Amino acid sequence: MIELVRELAGTYGPSGREDEIRDVIRKNISGKVDELYTDTLGNLIAVKKGNGKRIMLAAHMDEIGVVATYIEENGFIRFSNIGGVSPVFSLGQRVRFANGVCGCVCYEEKLKELKDLKFPRMFIDIGTNSREETMEYVSPGDIAVFEADTIEQNGKYISKALDDRIGCAVLIDLIRQIKEVKNEVVFVFTVQEEVGLRGAGTAAYALMPDLAIAVDVTNTGDTPRCNPLSIELGKGAAVMIKDGRTISHPLVKNKLIDLAKRFDIQYQLEVIEKGGNDAGSIHTTAGGIPSGAVSIPCRYMHSPCEMVDIGDVKSAVNLLKAFILSEF
Template identity: 40%
Template sequence: MKKLLEELTGLHGPCGNEQPVSKWVRDRVTSLVDEVRVDALGNVFATKKGTKPGPKMVMTAHMDEVGFIVKKVEANGLLRFEKLGGNDDRLLLTQKVQLRTKKGLLTGVIGSISAHYAKFDDASKVRNHRQLYIDIGAKNKEQVTQMGVEVGTPVTWKPNMEYLGDETTGRFVGKGFDDRAGCAVMITLLEELDRTDFTGTVTAVFTVQEEVGLRGAQVAARQVEADVAIALDTTAVSDTPEETMDGTLAIGEGTGIKVLDFSLISHPAVKNALVSLADEKEIPYQLEVFPGIGTDGGAMSLANNGVPTGVLSIPSRYAHSPVEVIDMRDLVATKELLKAFILSLEEASRFTFIEE
């Protein structure tokens, strides 16, 4: 999955500007499924039919990443910007970014004062992103235009995936794991299902604009019939020493089986099925209660007449930064549990709220 993840995180696709990712995913999965389509917002639907009739299962992961968008070009060639998704102002200074223009990709940096000026500044001050700027090396507004940058040009962190430490750690650092990691799991699973008998129908939905309010999933959910749904996303761990961390979720300890977040209370029958399968297959997992996050599962659960929905979470450190960290063991555990869930489905499988 490493090569797949590297290709996915190298793509430029902030919220509302996911075109390169939508196209890449569509082309990658076409040979693996029976039907592929892209809707008006950019959501990619990939449906694969099983060898026997059975329930309609939907799995989702979002393609967008947090980023920025050019708001204004200053006379001296510096660029003002707005956020696309939940970026923390404390993380922005002196980071490399990548701009996507009609002429190609450009490298920029979010500027800051030199360390030599720090003694004349308020060291405790966190400047709002609207006070910051992106420097692409241009001398003036005219040169910015010549380079292809305009108001509305999308911006992401500069792609930079590599091993954290070295290959012995099994951990990777880079941008966009939220949620290209989930996309990588779904694509890998579609590859494995291409050689496996299963019951029912599986539809993989790669969604857009999750980071700005689950917008793609809200639209996508109305377009599919589902008897059960599983959303895949990364989740923030709490295993570092800051005083706000409580140690309830750790990197490298297995996939997270969602109990609750601010967008979803996981359907009990789906959550219990995932826990039982993880125990049976000896797949490492952690139960996740984290109200500080939301996923496409929240939108899926409210679709049509309501869909029994669960979530598998890939633990991540330093989320929404250019140096997100994930562990390959968690990625594999997520894929294995999702696969076990799909293969456990039978023609009569039902996920009812009240057990009779």
């Protein structure tokens, strides 16, 4: 699976610019589903036909990024964020624009304290000496993403953009594993999750599934002196109870927990205060759609070195497989 994860995580695809990553996912699943199409906002929709319930599984294709806002006279690029990018995690990192041009993210040295590190005091340096020279490569409005390799080490994947390319990898793995389904399973690779769960809502409105599950990453509480949180890396897939946007529907949550127990799949429960995933916009669509989430625990979310446990990824695949193959 490392090859698939590396290909997905290494592909450029910030929110609103998902063309490249959509092509890569399409290539990986074409011929393995009954229907495959892109909707108006750009969600990639893959259908395995069946006569039972229509189940929507959603994983977002987009990743966080930075957008050039202004080019200084001496060529430095001022920027803003696309999604939840932290100034601290960005500092000293490389970012890559759609055309392949890389830049170093640095800050004004007069800054006195780390708490003053905000995007307006930071800039991207692509090695040019003037505005004219920079404009040959980067213009205001161009979006860059973190540049970092994907590695497998000590049973973990470490990479940029595992949020949520690891969720995309889980859906692709399911598509490859599952031949016949009784339920109709709609795999949706969504756009613009990182800027407000935008693609998932419109996709759900068009599809009107009976049940929906978002497949995304979630923060852990297992690093030195971090905020208390009951999720740990390596303790299994997380069944979402609630986050900042959703309280999981009992139909979905209870079914997932029952299946995990019945098939001896390692799982933990996710209870978080802030943030949300695609379930947040799916469950309030139209007349309402019973929704929940299966999350993959992830350390250092929204950094260039996000870390997930390979066993947790396998648990997520097994749990979702049991869900889509079960009777309702």
